[in-house]
Amino acid sequence: MKTLLAALPFAVAGFAATAQAQSAVSELPADTAAAYEGVDDGQPIGQSAYRDWTPRSGPPWTIGYASSYAGNTWRAEGLKRLTEEMLPVYREAGLIDEVIVTQSDLNDSRQIQQMRQLVDQGVDAIIVCCSNPVALNKAVEYAYDNGVVVFSYSGYLTSEKALNASSNYTLGGYEIAKALIEEAGGEGNFLLVSGIAGAASSESFDTGAMRALEEFPDAKLVGQVWGNWTDQVAQTEVQKFLATNPTQIDGIIAQGSQETGVLKAVLQSGREVMPISLAGSAGAACYLKNHPEWMSHAFQIWPPGDEMELGMNAVIRTLQNQGPIIQSILRGVYRVPAEEYVAGLADDCSIDSTDYIQPGIDVWFPNEVASTYFLRPVDPLEWKAE
Numbered sequence: 226m227k228t229l230l231a232a233l234p235f236a237v238a239g240f241a242a243t244a245q246a247q248s249a250v251s252e253l254p255a256d257t258a259a260a261y262e263g264v265d266d267g268q269p270i271g272q273s274a275y276r277d278w279t280p281r282s283g284p285p286w287t288i289g290y291a292s293s294y295a296g297n298t299w300r301a302e303g304l305k306r307l308t309e310e311m312l313p314v315y316r317e318a319g320l321i322d323e324v325i326v327t328q329s330d331l332n333d334s335r336q337i338q339q340m341r342q343l344v345d346q347g348v349d350a351i352i353v354c355c356s357n358p359v360a361l362n363k364a365v366e367y368a369y370d371n372g373v374v375v376f377s378y379s380g381y382l383t384s385e386k387a388l389n390a391s392s393n394y395t396l397g398g399y400e401i402a403k404a405l406i407e408e409a410g411g412e413g414n415f416l417l418v419s420g421i422a423g424a425a426s427s428e429s430f431d432t433g434a435m436r437a438l439e440e441f442p443d444a445k446l447v448g449q450v451w452g453n454w455t456d457q458v459a460q461t462e463v464q465k466f467l468a469t470n471p472t473q474i475d476g477i478i479a480q481g482s483q484e485t486g487v488l489k490a491v492l493q494s495g496r497e498v499m500p501i502s503l504a505g506s507a508g509a510a511c512y513l514k515n516h517p518e519w520m521s522h523a524f525q526i527w528p529p530g531d532e533m534e535l536g537m538n539a540v541i542r543t544l545q546n547q548g549p550i551i552q553s554i555l556r557g558v559y560r561v562p563a564e565e566y567v568a569g570l571a572d573d574c575s576i577d578s579t580d581y582i583q584p585g586i587d588v589w590f591p592n593e594v595a596s597t598y599f600l601r602p603v604d605p606l607e608w609k610a611e
Contacts, residue, residue: 248272249551257597260557263436265395265429267358267383269552274369274386276548276600280349281372283610285322286544288537289343289351293336294421295328297455298579299482299529303354303379306530311537318606320541331421333360340364344371350540355380355454358425362387374543378536379527380425381553389553390539394426397526397558398433401502402478403440404522404560408500412443413475418463418487420454420480426527427454427480434478447472452479456486456506456579463490476500481527484509485576503566505529505581511574514567523566526558528583535590539598541605548600556590 249272250261264270280286290307294300308324315321325343329336336356341364343351351368353361356377362384365375369386381389406415417434420427438444450466452459459479467474467490476499479487484501485508491498498516503509503523513519539554566582583589596602 252550254597257594260393260396260555262393263396263399263433264393264553264555265381265425265432267425268381268395268429268555269383269385269387269389270555271385271552273388273549273552275374275388275543276550277546278374278543278548279546280374280544282349284320284544285316286320286349287347288321288324288540289340289346289348290324290326291336291340291343291351291353292326292328293354293356294331294453296330297453297482299454299527299581300354302529302581303533306533307537310530311534314606315537315541320544320605333357337361337364340375341367344368344373348373350544351375352536352540353377353382354536355421355424355426356382357423358383358428374540376536376540376543377425378539379532382425385552387552388539388543388549390536391426391532391553391555392526392558393555394429394526395433395436397524398430398480399437400433400558400560401430401504401524401526402434402437404524405476405478405500405502406437406441406444408521409444409476411441414445414447414473416463416466416474416477417446417449418459418477418479418483419449419451420483422451430480447474452483452486454480454482456483456489456508458486459483460486460490463487464493467491467494467496474499478502479504481505482529485578488512489576505583507570507574507578507580507582508576510567510582511570511578512576513563514570514574517563521563523561523563523582524558525561525584525589528589529581531583531586531589534586535595538586538590538595538605542595542599542602545603545605545608547602547608550598550600554598556594 481504
């Protein structure tokens with residue numbers, strides 16, 4: 226992990242954390258603090274409100290997952306990791322008895338109502354994902370006042386009573402866009418395929434991507450579409466853009482979970498396949514395996530199962546009174562050579578695959594790294610109630 230973090234160019238010009246946030250970041254070990262370079266200005270990284278917080282009851286706890294969207298394979302993979310892999314382990318350890326899942330289908334008002342209902346049902350913690358950074362804050366306050374911690378993974382909430390855990394998406398957007406532009410020769414016309422408008426992680430990524438574009442005077446952003454982190458949506462939107470914009474496109478900066486759809490749109494357009502950002506989708510990775518000259522690299526920034534596991538690990542530690550130091554637990558992103566990225570794919574892999582390439586939680590958020598974000602760290606599965 227130290228090697229991976231050290232490989233990141235954290236000292237990005239123009240990137241600075243706020244003075245308020247630095248007081249919390251400065252409490253972290255140097256390797257951990259490095260992941261906060263270039264953080265989104267809106268990301269709350271001050272001191273956590275849960276440093277000395279204890280839950281209203283001991284384990285086993287009930288966890289609510291107030292999902293905002295179930296319409297893509299990324300969310301499905303995260304939910305699968307939660308219910309089929311993590312829940313059995315935590316249940317056997319006597320830490321969790323139940324996970325209650327709700328779906329709001331990108332309706333903030335419905336998600337707020339569902340969160341309040343989960344609190345009233347007696348859950349001990351609520352997990353949310355990829356939401357608008359301010360829309361849920363009232364529900365977070367309601368939960369906190371009733372002894373329930375709200376944890377946002379793969380994105381952030383701005384409430385002082387919320388906890389967050391994810392990659393540093395602004396730095397990720399910067400690194401992914403910069404590498405993509407360099408892959409295209411440092412110049413040309415570029416299309417940006419964003420995620421969901423208004424979602425914190427989507428906006429953070431785009432902020433970083435725009436910063437990278439500013440560093441290349443001969444690189445021009447000629448369009449932006451929103452793919453909702455869904456291959457089918459991204460494919461449709463990119464197809465429409467390419468059909469109505471005959472200008473040459475030299476590269477496509479794509480947020481993760483939709484690069485296979487982007488690739489299919491380009492293939493169907495009849496255009497030569499240009500460099501496209503790769504960040505975990507196995508379908509596009511299969512194309513790379515069969516066309517090794519296409520891209521030299523990929524990135525890991527939001528592996529769905531590993532992101533969920535990072536969030537749940539932090540939730541359990543908080544319920545165990547381990548004392549999170551900072552409001553947002555951020556980890557760095559890293560670049561993966563193409564050969565390493567596709568090494569695990571079978572020779573008969575398919576571009577239609579909906580699977581994900583993931584580094585695994587032992588790389589993404591191992592216990593020795595997780596412990597650096599907490600005042601009283603212990604392996605959650607080895608923790609004993611006093």
